[in-house]
Amino acid sequence: MLRLENLAMVFGSGTPDENIALRSVNLRVESGDFVTIIGSNGAGKTTLYNVIAGSCVPSSGRIVMGVDEVHTGREITREAEYKRARYIGRIFQNPLLGTAGKMTLADNMMLCHKKGYKGLKISLNKGMREQFQEQLRVLDMGLENRLNDNVELFSGGQRQALTLLMTVMSRPSLLLLDEHTAALDPRNAELIMNLTLRFAGEYRLTVMMITHNMTHALEYGNRLLMMDSGEIILDIDAEEKAKLTTEGIVQRFRDIRRQELANDEIRLS
Ligand SMILES: Nc1ncnc2c1ncn2[C@@H]1O[C@H](COP(=O)(O)OP(=O)(O)OP(=O)(O)O)[C@@H](O)[C@H]1O
Ligand SMILES: [Mg+2]
Numbered sequence: 001m002l003r004l005e006n007l008a009m010v011f012g013s014g015t016p017d018e019n020i021a022l023r024s025v026n027l028r029v030e031s032g033d034f035v036t037i038i039g040s041n042g043a044g045k046t047t048l049y050n051v052i053a054g055s056c057v058p059s060s061g062r063i064v065m066g067v068d069e070v071h072t073g074r075e076i077t078r079e080a081e082y083k084r085a086r087y088i089g090r091i092f093q094n095p096l097l098g099t100a101g102k103m104t105l106a107d108n109m110m111l112c113h114k115k116g117y118k119g120l121k122i123s124l125n126k127g128m129r130e131q132f133q134e135q136l137r138v139l140d141m142g143l144e145n146r147l148n149d150n151v152e153l154f155s156g157g158q159r160q161a162l163t164l165l166m167t168v169m170s171r172p173s174l175l176l177l178d179e180h181t182a183a184l185d186p187r188n189a190e191l192i193m194n195l196t197l198r199f200a201g202e203y204r205l206t207v208m209m210i211t212h213n214m215t216h217a218l219e220y221g222n223r224l225l226m227m228d229s230g231e232i233i234l235d236i237d238a239e240e241k242a243k244l245t246t247e248g249i250v251q252r253f254r255d256i257r258r259q260e261l262a263n264d265e266i267r268l269s
Contacts, residue, residue: 001029001065001066001173001206002027002028002052002064002174002206003028003063003064003073004026004027004028004062005026005061005064006060006061006062007022007024007051007061007062008023008025008059008061008230009022009044009047009056009058009230010059013059020229020230021047022048022058022230022231023230025044025048025231029208033223034207034221034222035209035221035222035223035224036209036217036218036223036225037209037217037226038210038211038212038214038217038227038249039226039227043228043229044229045178045210045227046178046210048227049090051063052088052174052176053084053085053088053090054076054080054081054083054084054085054088057078061077062075065174066173087174088172088173088174088175088176089170089176090175090178091160091167091176091177093178093182093183095157095159095184096156097163098162098163098164099163101151102150105147105148105149105151105162106124106147109147109166110132112169112170113128115170132147133147135165136165138165141158141161156183156184157187157191157192160181160183161192164180164192164199173206175200175206176208177210178210179211180192181213181216182211193216196209207221214246214249218245222237222238223236223237223241224241226253228257234249234252234256
């Protein structure tokens with residue numbers, strides 16, 4: 001599905017403010033994978049998404065999409081962000097970012113629906129409204145009765161649920177979630193998580209999910225990555241993940257860091 005080869009992202013290269021956000025990231029994500037990504041603030045997680053989605057051009061390395069046993073994939077390293085948006089869905093922490101607040105729910109749904117039918121003239125008729133209502137009913141938030149309300153009237157949880165629905169409706173090949181439940185209260189966070197899992201299963205999505213919630217990172221998905229200082233320092237498969245505890249992850253992180261410190265000392269001595 002996705003292959004990253006020696007990806008690096010250096011901000012302010014050659015200046016006193018030089019900041020290496022990614023250093024030689026190599027990763028292969030298979031179709032249908034649900035990968036959880038953890039790592040401390042500034043580890044490079046969002047930068048990794050920026051590079052995959054095309055918001056940033058990497059300083060070096062390659063991004064290849066559509067890789068599997070049969071296909072060698074297509075390089076997209078320099079493809080424009082808006083083009084990648086057709087097959088890469090992205091949801092942010094801020095629930096206000098995914099929908100247009102000043103537009104009605106029906107118009108938001110219409111915009112999303114039209115994405116799938118480029119160039120065709122489609123008007124918001126009774127049939128469309130019924131179709132949207134049916135899709136909204138899945139969220140179980142009563143939004144199917146609020147098609148004429150401006151989306152800015154909705155709660156953060158409702159808007160994030162809507163963003164999630166609209167994103168999966170456009171059938172992305174890859175869904176990038178960047179702490180998408182972090183700004184919600186625990187009840188709404190659980191609700192959005194449950195919807196995420198449901199949609200991932202129903203639409204057979206390939207998902208990468210950044211989270212600071214260790215329990216979510218362990219509980220969900222079939223693979224866990226830990227990033228630190230611009231590198232993937234842990235890559236844990238489903239089998240190992242099932243046995244791991246949050247304390248276990250912290251211990252693995254400490255072990256790696258201790259080993260690196262020891263190596264540094266050897267180099268310096
Ligand atoms: N546009 C930019 N210009 C300069 N430095 C940047 C830019 N974007 C990110 N960085 C730096 O890159 C590093 C990685 O940032 P990034 O946002 O990817 O971290 P993160 O793992 O997502 O952290 P958090 O958990 O806080 O969201 C940080 O040191 C950050 O300051
Ligand atoms: Mg981030």
